[in-house]
Amino acid sequence: MTPQETAQRLLALDHILILTHRRPDGDTIGCASALCLALRQKGKTAWVLPNEDAHHLFDPYLEGVLAPAGFLPQAVVAVDVAALGMLPDSAKGYREAIDLVIDHHGSQEYYGKETCVDPACAACGELLFRIFQSMGVTLTQEIALRLYVAIATDSGCFAYSNTTPDTHRIVADLMATGFDAPWVNKRHFRTKSLKRMQIESRLVQEMDLEENGTLVFAYVTLDLIQDLQATEEDLEDIASFIGQLAGVDNAVTVRQLKPLECKISFRTDGKTLNASDVCAVCGGGGHPAAAGCTIHGTPAQAKAAMLAAIHQVRHG
Numbered sequence: 001m002t003p004q005e006t007a008q009r010l011l012a013l014d015h016i017l018i019l020t021h022r023r024p025d026g027d028t029i030g031c032a033s034a035l036c037l038a039l040r041q042k043g044k045t046a047w048v049l050p051n052e053d054a055h056h057l058f059d060p061y062l063e064g065v066l067a068p069a070g071f072l073p074q075a076v077v078a079v080d081v082a083a084l085g086m087l088p089d090s091a092k093g094y095r096e097a098i099d100l101v102i103d104h105h106g107s108q109e110y111y112g113k114e115t116c117v118d119p120a121c122a123a124c125g126e127l128l129f130r131i132f133q134s135m136g137v138t139l140t141q142e143i144a145l146r147l148y149v150a151i152a153t154d155s156g157c158f159a160y161s162n163t164t165p166d167t168h169r170i171v172a173d174l175m176a177t178g179f180d181a182p183w184v185n186k187r188h189f190r191t192k193s194l195k196r197m198q199i200e201s202r203l204v205q206e207m208d209l210e211e212n213g214t215l216v217f218a219y220v221t222l223d224l225i226q227d228l229q230a231t232e233e234d235l236e237d238i239a240s241f242i243g244q245l246a247g248v249d250n251a252v253t254v255r256q257l258k259p260l261e262c263k264i265s266f267r268t269d270g271k272t273l274n275a276s277d278v279c280a281v282c283g284g285g286g287h288p289a290a291a292g293c294t295i296h297g298t299p300a301q302a303k304a305a306m307l308a309a310i311h312q313v314r315h316g
Contacts, residue, residue, distance in 0.1 A: 003127065006116040007134035009100060010039065010077075016046040017073035019094060021086040023263075024051050025237070026153025026188065027123045028080035029058045031102070034146035035079060035128060036065040038137045047071055051088050055232035057187070061146050075099045080124040080150075082285060083109045085294075102127060107276055107285025119287070122162040125150025129170050145179040149188070156240060157189045161270045161289050188237075195234045199224065200241055207242060208303065211250075214272075215310075218242040219299050220255040239265030239290075249273075252306050254299045262302040264293045273310065281309035 001009065010016075018035055020028040032048045039046035047067030054062070076098045081087060082105035084095050101112035104127055106119035121127045125147045137143065151171060155163045158171070175181050192200075202224050208217040220238060224230065235255075243251035249272045255263040264282065266275040270289035279285055282305055284293020295302040 001114055001116040003116065003118075003130040004134045006100070006102065006114075007131050009114060010131070011042060011135060013075040013077075013099070014044050015072075015074035016044060017067060017071065017076050017094070018046065018048045019076065019078040019081060019087060019091045019098070020048070020051050020054075021078075021081045022051075022088045023053045023232070024058065024088075025080075026058070027125060027150045029054065029061055030146045030148070030150030030153070031079040031124045031128050033061045033065050034125070034132075034143050034150070035077070035102075037140070037143050037146070038132055038135065041137055041140075041143075042135060047073075049091055049094075052090050053088050053232070055236070057233050057236055061149060077102065078112060079128070080104070082107050084111045102131070105286055106288075107280065107291070120164075122160070122164060122167045123151040123154035125154070126167060126170055129174075139173070139177055141177045141179040144174040144177040145184065148174045148179065148181060149184055152184065153188055153237070157185065162287065193234060195228055195230060198228055199230055199234060199238070202228070203238075203242055210307070213247045214249045215252070216242050216245060216248045216250075217252045217254060217303050217306075220253065221299055222256045222259065225256075239267055243267045250275075250310075252303070254302045254306075256299055257294075260297055262295050262297065262299055264295055264302060264306060266291050266293075266306070273313065277313045278306070278309045281312055282306070 018032045020032045036046045036048050048065045050066045076094050077100045078098050079102050098112040101115045103117045104121040104124045108117045118127050129147055203218040206219055239253040250268045253265040257263055266279055268275045268289050274288045275291035276286045279291035279293040282293040282295055286292055295305050
């Protein structure tokens with residue numbers, strides 16, 4: 001579906017429940033809350049399904065939009081969710097009832113009844129901005145702030161290679177509403193707790209460098225989390241950290257979820273390797289420069305699996 005067709009579809013719906021993905025980031029939270037406010041502006045009943053994985057960093061954007069117990073939707077919309085496997089446990093009851101998916105992942109699995117996807121967008125927030133234009137939504141400060149959170153976090157505050165001239169043009173329109181962008185930037189990009197700095201120190205101490213220092217593996221193990229009593233807020237966007245090392249083209253962050261389950265976040269320069277292709281070998285996907293997957297095994301086994309996937313993508 002085009003953004004224009006998606007706008008008309010949304011305007012035809014009511015009593016809408018909006019879903020986000022597991023371990024939600026700023027894009028899925030920002031989009032869900034912005035869409036909820038936009039739909040309400042158009043006279044619709046809309047709520048965001050509470051996500052048990054969401055941490056307190058995102059609380060300000062979810063205030064007043066979380067669905068109350070007992071809400072029975074007539075329509076279900078997923079935002080920034082590329083695959084059914086990305087849904088949190090709280091959303092599993094809606095797996096077969098998703099009417100519309102709005103997403104920007106090239107690895108979108110088209111599991112909804114209708115789908116609007118544009119992989120050229122740096123964030124799902126960019127796509128939603130265009131949909132709002134077609135819906136005739138008035139861009140309030142509250143909606144603009146949430147779309148800004150979506151776009152800024154998924155583009156690394158406009159530093160990642162997915163940032164385009166359109167990204168900046170959209171953000172300029174959002175900032176023109178007058179919301180407090182410096183507050184958002186400080187909250188998400190310029191403030192670190194002491195614990196976060198301790199985590200980053202451990203990652204550097206325990207990282208593995210491969211391929212003459214151009215490939216790095218960092219490990220967020222259960223031991224590290226226990227030792228430092230790390231929370232989800234402390235670990236927000238940790239995957240972007242290790243790739244800052246000079247000389248590194250490709251960075252793999254291995255997050256141990258269970259003794260034999262690891263979540264992989266793969267960040268690349270977008271040139272030497274396609275992150276989505278590599279993660280697809282292990283059942284995941286994403287974007288050329290940022291992708292992820294889940295590998296069942298220890299962190300050492302996850303590293304071996306990723307090295308094998310990288311070799312397969314390079315050599316067939």
